[in-house]
Amino acid sequence: MQVTVETVSTLERRVKVVVPAAKIDQDVSARVAKAARTVRMDGFRPGKVPLSLVQKRFGESIRQEALGEIIRDSFYEAVTQQSLNPAGFPSIEEVSDKAGEDLSFTALVEVYPEIQLASFADISVERPVVEITDADIDEMIESLRKQRATFSASADAAADGDKVTIDFAGSIDGEAFDGGSAKGTELVLGSGRMIPGFETGIVGMKAGEEKDINVTFPSDYQAEHLRDKAAVFKITCHAVQKQQLPDVDAEFLKAFGVTEGGLEKFREDVRKNMTRELKQAVKNKVKAQVMDGLLASHEVAVPKALVANEINRQRQAMFQQFGGGAKLDPKMLPDELFAEQASRSVSLGLLISQIIKDQNLSVDADRVKAVISEVAESYETPEEVVNYYYGNRDQLAQVEAMVLEDQVVDAVLAAAKVVDQAARYLDVVRSARQ
Structure with missing residues (x-):
């Protein structure tokens, strides 16, 4: 031949x-x-x-x-x-x-590209350092109370935290726009559901009042044609309901699984959950900076076939997310919608694979065990959860892939410029949720 x-x-x-x-x-x-x-x-x-x-x-x-x-x-x-x-x-x-x-x-x-890894020394990472204080725990408990708040009708003016029922009709330069109007909308003031200035503009209104509020759509608003546009919303307030927070009593504690140990045990559980969430938030923030640094320091030629496969994977994932599965027509979600993210994912995948090869990395079984044990801790029967992971090849493979990726991040951090930065718990966790 x-x-x-x-x-x-x-x-x-x-x-x-x-x-x-x-x-x-x-x-x-x-x-x-x-x-x-x-x-x-x-x-x-x-x-x-x-x-x-x-x-x-x-x-x-x-x-x-x-x-x-x-x-x-x-x-x-x-x-x-x-x-x-x-x-x-x-x-x-x-x-x-x-x-x-x-x-x-x-x-x-x-063919797959040949990748020559650059030095990781030029990658800069800010690592949040957070101490969870008693004030942070107080703030978290207050947030949990708000999640279980009840509301009762009031003739008083609406204040932050109150629930209002409103009609609104928006216009730009005197012209109504799609999606700018609704009737009978329930809104908790201060929840941040609406664009900046909308909820604060309703503060002080009473049931039966009407008012025009002036707002500006943010520059990163999802609808591009509305970005940075000044708009006027005509607000009709139909009802104001005052927020009533539950007492932190035995019934409240029981709702969170605390039947013994009282408030001290509850605060201990809250701290554990906050610590777990903080650890994940810091990990995600650091990982995001590492991945951004890898992309910035490498030019990767990505095979079109791999990008096409990743586009199809992301499209199918979106179908599943919205409950459509394979029933939806793929033409409803064009390739262009996923192309940039797909190219990024493929580039990172190639870089990660090269680092694994160059660093001769293999899955750390002890780290896999630690991850599974940490997940299992939040369940009533941890042993069953551990056995489930080790008895399910697909689930175990997902954990192993995650751990191996964490090992790649560690390898980069070992050579990168890492600066520890003091931060507040809430700031770090909120940024990770965005």
């Missing part, structure tokens, strides 16, 4: 393969002989049909089937011989398969 490789672009290779006619004839003859043992034809017992008749009737279809498999096998033999690493399926451009002559075909294929 003869193989020649032409470099078409950074990642594309044109592979030309020539397979000797003798190999084709030998393969086809073997297939004809095999078919003759099972084929049925009138006038002949099974297995007694002459090869010449089998060749005459089925020879061409048998040859085409053989050629398909030979092309497939020869291509993979060729890329192995040439030490190519295909990043997707090949596109067969030319095939010459005349009887009695050598088979030749040309395949265009993308």
Whole structure:
């Protein structure tokens, strides 16, 4: 078999393969002989049909089937011989398969890029350092009280924390715009559901009052045509309900699973949960900076085939998120919607794989065990959770992949410029949720 490789672009290779006619004839003859043992034809017992008749009737279809498999096998033999690493399926451009002559075909294929890792010393990371104070715990308990708040009708003016029922109609330069109006909307003032200035503009209104408020859409608003636009909203307030927070009593504590130990035990549990969330928030913040640093310090040529696969994966994930699954038409979510993020994901995947290879990293079994144990702690029967993970290959593989990625982050941090920065608990956790 003869193989020649032409470099078409950074990642594309044109592979030309020539397979000797003798190999084709030998393969086809073997297939004809095999078919003759099972084929049925009138006038002949099974297995007694002459090869010449089998060749005459089925020879061409048998040859085409053989050629398909030979092309497939020869291509993979060729890329192995040439030490190519295909990043997707090949596109067969030319095939010459005349009887009695050598088979030749040309395949265009993308290969994985060769990545030379830059020094990690130029990557800068700010690592939040947080001490959870009693004041932070008080603030968290207050937040938990608000989550279980009740509301009662009031004739007083609306204040921060109150629930209002409103109609609103927005306009820009005197013209109404899509999505700018609604009736009977319930809104807790101070919740941050609406754009800046909207909720504060309602503070002070009473049931039955009307008022115009002036606001400006933020520059990062999801609807691009509304970004930085000044708007006027006509507000009609139908009802004001005052917020009533529950007491931190035995009933309140019981709702959070605390039946013994009282307030002290509750605060201890709150601190544990806050510590767990903080640890994850710091980890995510640091990891995001590491990944951004890797992308900024490397130019990665990404194979189009890998990006296309990642686009399809992200599209399907979005379908599943919204409950549509495969029932939704993929055209509803065009490739362009995912292209940038898909390219980023593929680039990071390639960089991470290269770091794993260069650093000779393998999954740390002790870290896997620690992660699973930490997850299990929040359940009533931790042992069952641990057994579930170790008894489920897919779930365990997900944890192992996460741990290996954490090890990559650690490898980068070992050489990067890491500055510890004092921060508040709430600031770190809120930024991680965004």
